[in-house]
Amino acid sequence: MKARADFLLLPQWVVPVESPGALADHAVAVADGAILDVLPAEAALARYAAAQTVALPGQAVIPGLVNLHGHAATSLLRGFADDRPAAAWREEPVWPAVRQHVCDAFVRDGTLLAAAEMLAGGVTACNDLYVFPHAAGEAFLQAGMRATLGLFVAEHPSPYAADADGHLAKGLALRDDLKDEALLAFAFAPHAASALSDATLARINTLAEQLCLPIHTHLHETDGEILDSLKQHGVRPLERLAKLGLLGPNFIGAHAVHLNDAEIGSLASHGCHVAHCPSADLKLARGFAPVADLLRAGVNVGLGTGSAASNNRIDLFAEMRLAALLAKGVSGDAAALPAAAALHAATLGAARALNLDDRIGSIAAGKRADLVAVDLRAPACQPVFDPVSHLVYVAGREHVTHVWVDGKLKLNEGRLVDLDTDDLVARAAYWRTKLTA
């Protein structure tokens, strides 16, 4: 008797990431939101009685992409302050706008807009760091997208809480409220070490250990942040974090542009993870993260988009391509960060950083069915010598046709299944008007 499956995907290639390369003429069987099996298409048709089969000729099925560093709600600030000197960027006009306008409704609307963009572009999970994470959580649940919500912590008042205790209390309450939601996970999210006292960082570390949560923070993004730390604490931020005990396999440093060799060694020996954000780093002229060196030292690297105010696409296909190209230019080695490594960083590497690699990040029996189909039949994608290489250097999010999260269809033939794009566009226009009033 045949085994039951909810659906069977029949693409030209399965790119499991779990193992290298592409499997031609393979199928993915899914039941109850989980991947049952990856096997040759003929065998799959013989073994499984599927309620639905989805023929995907000329397409590659890949794991859903995982955005390891973002601020989803800032989609509403996309293009708000482009082409300004970096020093002027945050002070004026971005931060005054944030202080004046950011609230629950802004974060809910902005996160929903970002979720629509991410889902349509094959991003099925993200690691979010912003104020009002409860509103972000609501939006991710409405979109049916997987997210690790950052429990935002700052010492100084934010629109969201008055001090470190207030931020932590709100964060812990949020986790209590939403911890049974299968699509959500949580991380402590101090904005950056520079924004926090030793005592608060130590408390975050204790709580993160007790609750087994990642710590997600900006790390050595700018020279200024490092100089400030030297002035205030006598050490660079990474050394301060090490002394306070925060470095370990639950630590995710975002950007990590300015690193010396000892710091690369420290990240590696502590088992830390780096969220590389090449578009945002270039756009604000931060510099060039030493990605090839990090990987050579054994640091796990994922890819992130950063803020839509400084990227301005929430597009992991663009980040994969740019990361692979830039690593070559920076290292002077045309073989640096090959396509498979870029795809790994955007999937399994990011999932591992979030401690979610037992559930997502690759196509393997037992994992949740976060799956993306990419159509390589357009003239712009022809001919195909190696589908893995094409996914990074040739294809873009425009070639994504189908997306499933937890086995649920979210994008069908390029159309979002259950989000009202007219409503999203109207909300974006509402906030644009407010921001420019």
Added chain:
Amino acid sequence: MKARADFLLLPQWVVPVESPGALADHAVAVADGAILDVLPAEAALARYAAAQTVALPGQAVIPGLVNLHGHAATSLLRGFADDRPAAAWREEPVWPAVRQHVCDAFVRDGTLLAAAEMLAGGVTACNDLYVFPHAAGEAFLQAGMRATLGLFVAEHPSPYAADADGHLAKGLALRDDLKDEALLAFAFAPHAASALSDATLARINTLAEQLCLPIHTHLHETDGEILDSLKQHGVRPLERLAKLGLLGPNFIGAHAVHLNDAEIGSLASHGCHVAHCPSADLKLARGFAPVADLLRAGVNVGLGTGSAASNNRIDLFAEMRLAALLAKGVSGDAAALPAAAALHAATLGAARALNLDDRIGSIAAGKRADLVAVDLRAPACQPVFDPVSHLVYVAGREHVTHVWVDGKLKLNEGRLVDLDTDDLVARAAYWRTKLTA
């Protein structure tokens, strides 16, 4: 009485490039393949009796993009040799494949495939450098795309001719054959100075002056090319070209990665043009072209894609975004190469380099109607604070909906009007099989 127009475009914005910024609620009137007028939409409806009006709500109409450096036929080598050390890339496997397979049919099929990709991505003109330019010309005419055909010159035998005289004779005959085609123009295209004797370069210079043609060549793309020139000629290639009299307003140097300050000054004082190819430069780890310095010195810069064997997208939206981001990272100035400058380089800058700026490159009365509509209504493009900034940092070729070349519709609602994509895909598969046999 109203004036006659063939069609009237009614977008949300016209981005003329001819003047800065975006014109809201303006129309473009077209007749007989030429732009008649750019004026407020209401005035346009009152002034013109148009056979057709094209409503483009939420869209920006921009000049057709101009690819200032490409090798269209190499679309068939897309992804053929990725992630190899740069030294190994040309020797093995790309050049043996080229020597074995490149012929008239390869160039015609590859150029047609590239033309389909370019047109679908808003590229209406290109500057092509490859062997068998006659076959490329046929393909561009079939596609209805504007092209400057490179009259390829090399000293050594190529699959196309035996020596410099043979190449030049074939190139001049090609120009005689096709010089009445309105969509085609011509340039002398010595592969690189290193491939040619002083006598041949001097002869090219004389012919280019007599025929008023541009000279399009690879320039300081690699360190090796410069070292070779120092060894053989005692000077770097640019100095050699200057001594032979080739530098002037008709000179287009492609890549121009390795330039010292004196060379930037020399390019500026001679009125030369640079085709900046950021994706290809990074992918082969060539280095970082000093684009901000070139622009500051007054050098006219256009954008190019280079070869699809080393890019691998023939996509000027990707090049605009990467050029704007990379210039910031390389110069350390987040205000370097702002969006408007990137769009200028991809349109009017490239047209000027080709000496075609009296006909194309901007939206102005009297120019040919090479026009592109970009839809900014998707959630991924919302909200819109500044459409010019969005065209570079947010939009991609996936948002191109309509393309006209010389007033003829080539892309309609995202579909190629008169190219058979199934046939293109079949031809690409045929060559893939031959190349991997």
